[in-house]
Amino acid sequence: MTAATEFNLINKYFSYSTNRNDVVLGVGDDCALLNPPAGKQLAVTVDTLVCGVHFPENTSPEDVAYKSLAVSLSDLAAMGAEPAWATLALTLPNSSEAWLEEFSMSFKKTLHDYGVQLVGGDTTQGPLSITVQLTGFVDAKKTMRRDAAKVGDKIYVTGYLGDAALGLNLLNVFELPDPTIRYASVKKLNRPLAHVGFAQKAVEYCACAIDISDGLIADLGHILKASACGAKIYFDQLPRSKAFHKCAVYLNDLDYKKMLLAGGDDYELCLVIPADNEEALLLLAESMDVLLTHIGVIDNSGELSVINTSGESIELNLSGYEHFAHE
Amino acid sequence: MTAATEFNLINKYFSYSTNRNDVVLGVGDDCALLNPPAGKQLAVTVDTLVCGVHFPENTSPEDVAYKSLAVSLSDLAAMGAEPAWATLALTLPNSSEAWLEEFSMSFKKTLHDYGVQLVGGDTTQGPLSITVQLTGFVDAKKTMRRDAAKVGDKIYVTGYLGDAALGLNLLNVFELPDPTIRYASVKKLNRPLAHVGFAQKAVEYCACAIDISDGLIADLGHILKASACGAKIYFDQLPRSKAFHKCAVYLNDLDYKKMLLAGGDDYELCLVIPADNEEALLLLAESMDVLLTHIGVIDNSGELSVINTSGESIELNLSGYEHFAHE
Numbered sequence: 001m002t003a004a005t006e007f008n009l010i011n012k013y014f015s016y017s018t019n020r021n022d023v024v025l026g027v028g029d030d031c032a033l034l035n036p037p038a039g040k041q042l043a044v045t046v047d048t049l050v051c052g053v054h055f056p057e058n059t060s061p062e063d064v065a066y067k068s069l070a071v072s073l074s075d076l077a078a079m080g081a082e083p084a085w086a087t088l089a090l091t092l093p094n095s096s097e098a099w100l101e102e103f104s105m106s107f108k109k110t111l112h113d114y115g116v117q118l119v120g121g122d123t124t125q126g127p128l129s130i131t132v133q134l135t136g137f138v139d140a141k142k143t144m145r146r147d148a149a150k151v152g153d154k155i156y157v158t159g160y161l162g163d164a165a166l167g168l169n170l171l172n173v174f175e176l177p178d179p180t181i182r183y184a185s186v187k188k189l190n191r192p193l194a195h196v197g198f199a200q201k202a203v204e205y206c207a208c209a210i211d212i213s214d215g216l217i218a219d220l221g222h223i224l225k226a227s228a229c230g231a232k233i234y235f236d237q238l239p240r241s242k243a244f245h246k247c248a249v250y251l252n253d254l255d256y257k258k259m260l261l262a263g264g265d266d267y268e269l270c271l272v273i274p275a276d277n278e279e280a281l282l283l284l285a286e287s288m289d290v291l292l293t294h295i296g297v298i299d300n301s302g303e304l305s306v307i308n309t310s311g312e313s314i315e316l317n318l319s320g321y322e323h324f325a326h327e
Numbered sequence: 328m329t330a331a332t333e334f335n336l337i338n339k340y341f342s343y344s345t346n347r348n349d350v351v352l353g354v355g356d357d358c359a360l361l362n363p364p365a366g367k368q369l370a371v372t373v374d375t376l377v378c379g380v381h382f383p384e385n386t387s388p389e390d391v392a393y394k395s396l397a398v399s400l401s402d403l404a405a406m407g408a409e410p411a412w413a414t415l416a417l418t419l420p421n422s423s424e425a426w427l428e429e430f431s432m433s434f435k436k437t438l439h440d441y442g443v444q445l446v447g448g449d450t451t452q453g454p455l456s457i458t459v460q461l462t463g464f465v466d467a468k469k470t471m472r473r474d475a476a477k478v479g480d481k482i483y484v485t486g487y488l489g490d491a492a493l494g495l496n497l498l499n500v501f502e503l504p505d506p507t508i509r510y511a512s513v514k515k516l517n518r519p520l521a522h523v524g525f526a527q528k529a530v531e532y533c534a535c536a537i538d539i540s541d542g543l544i545a546d547l548g549h550i551l552k553a554s555a556c557g558a559k560i561y562f563d564q565l566p567r568s569k570a571f572h573k574c575a576v577y578l579n580d581l582d583y584k585k586m587l588l589a590g591g592d593d594y595e596l597c598l599v600i601p602a603d604n605e606e607a608l609l610l611l612a613e614s615m616d617v618l619l620t621h622i623g624v625i626d627n628s629g630e631l632s633v634i635n636t637s638g639e640s641i642e643l644n645l646s647g648y649e650h651f652a653h654e
Contacts, residue, residue, distance in 0.1 A: 024368060028553070029473050030405035030538055031370035033465065036363035041351060043358035044446060046414040046460065050453035078357035087373040089416070089458040119371060126377035127454040131416040133373065138360065146356050211357055226355070 032119035073194030080203030081136030165263025230301030359446035400521030407530030408463030476554035492590025519594035557628030
């Protein structure tokens with residue numbers, strides 16, 4: 001689009017009012033100018049959502065806007081960071097005012113809900129994609145990293161697993177006896193919760209975490225590789241929602257395991273904590289209404305194995321999450 | 328692409344060695360962790376280049392990589408900032424190793440040339456586009472902003488105008504008697520110079536600047552709007568390269584004016600300075616081999632007019648830069 005059009009779009013839809021006093025200059029100059037807080041480190045993450053790859057083409061602009069922030073908020077949560085500033089690079093096939101208005105309203109509301117300010121952006125013409133970069137603050141000595149798991153540590157996850165993968169399937173495939181199943185799991189797909197508040201407190205007890213965006217197996221695998229250790233996962237302890245339970249009868253065994261262990265887009269947190277901190281973390285989670293489930297243990301096997309209640313290994317032939325467009 | 332593929336790509340092509348000690352944790356965790364310098368403000372800019380919109384499809388991966396950084400470096404220069412950290416969101420239609428290798432080498436070299444470290448990124452599958460966010464540092468009291476022009480200030484530009492627009496035309500249109508013309512102007516299109524070093528020193532004398540990415544008229548217009556003033560531009564003083572002069576005979580009058588006044592992608596700086604600082608700035612530019620040309624003056628007319636040597640206004644019917652795909 002022409003520069004004039006771009007300028008007007010940014011002015012019209014993305015000049016939100018300033019609500020953080022560390023933003024010296026926001027949207028509208030060559031750069032934003034920001035005052036970083038003294039004594040803190042910056043946590044920075046960037047994620048791109050491509051239409052048809054990361055979300056189906058018929059996803060509403062509200063959901064696209066929400067999710068484009070939630071995936072990066074979840075990365076900040078995985079470090080225990082406090083969200084602060086966002087930039088938005090928005091590529092649009094055309095300048096549909098209706099689409100932009102809905103996107104902008106939802107984006108603004110989500111920013112507001114998390115105390116984040118949009119400080120810069122770029123609007124370009126092309127196939128729909130959204131790149132959000134978020135910056136947050138962490139205390140230098142209190143961050144959660146992938147390389148901090150130790151043998152004997154307990155593995156926990158927030159929320160339920162597999163719901164987003166289920167939601168993706170329910171978009172087009174199933175005839176459902178109970179429409180609430182579709183609602184619950186599609187909501188999880190389009191509106192994943194970022195555990196930002198919980199994570200900022202969990203850093204007191206936990207030095208190692210990752211967000212489950214690519215599926216439990218793939219993401220826990222990153223922790224194991226970075227920390228040079230192995231892990232056992234107790235399959236029967238993996239947390240499943242009511243909707244997931246209800247749908248289990250429609251799924252074959254492989255799909256069932258695949259969704260639970262390798263389904264992406266859940267954006268729950270996987271936390272690895274010393275046994276001594278278990279009780280404190282569980283109390284914290286309860287006080288914040290966060291479901292927290294013990295699912296495994298870090299060991300020195302050098303491998304990731306999934307076992308059933310009899311202690312037998314469950315054979316897996318999963319290569320992590322594959323975005324739906326390629327399945 | 329699958330998460331595994333993405334992870335491998337990032338590992339293989341974008342895990343450059345760390346060369347800044349303010350990067351605590353670089354590519355490879357949920358977030359990068361960065362130590363901002365005490366007492367400085369952060370300058371942040373983000374730009375997306377879409378294939379077929381911001382660069383022709385046959386542009387080499389080296390040039391795409393270079394330009395994706397140069398456009399953001401130019402934004403930092405326009406604020407007088409010192410470049411520090413980059414993130415890269417790369418959307419690729421396929422994972423061509425040859426393309427990635429060439430892109431990566433050029434990206435790495437350009438980062439190195441400007442002292443910037445890549446601290447995070449995202450690789451996704453989709454139509455080719457590149458979003459780069461750069462963060463730099465500025466002294467709180469020494470920045471160049473769009474809203475700081477004052478009546479009586481002199482308007483300067485670095486380098487030559489119109490060469491990139493000319494280069495874009497020369498890619499496909501002209502039969503040229505002299506091939507060096509094509510080389511010079513296409514180089515300006517694909518390899519714009521970001522005046523980062525000069526700008527960091529120019530902030531001593533200059534409080535107002537913008538980078539000319541959307542054409543002189545459009546970008547100077549942003550300064551006039553933000554500063555609530557007008558300006559006169561002396562058409563005959565606009566700096567033209569030898570290549571541009573040689574090509575003038577092939578251009579009709581409108582194209583000639585359009586390229587010079589509204590041609591985008593030059594990424595030169597437009598600086599607005601108090602008359603008292605003129606000599607010091609010119610000496611600085613000379614010492615750094617930066618061509619700096621006086622092209623106009625800020626006035627209280629509330630309008631932007633372009634005048635010839637007789638002081639007559641040149642009629643313009645230009646709406647700023649339009650990306651080539653839409654012309």
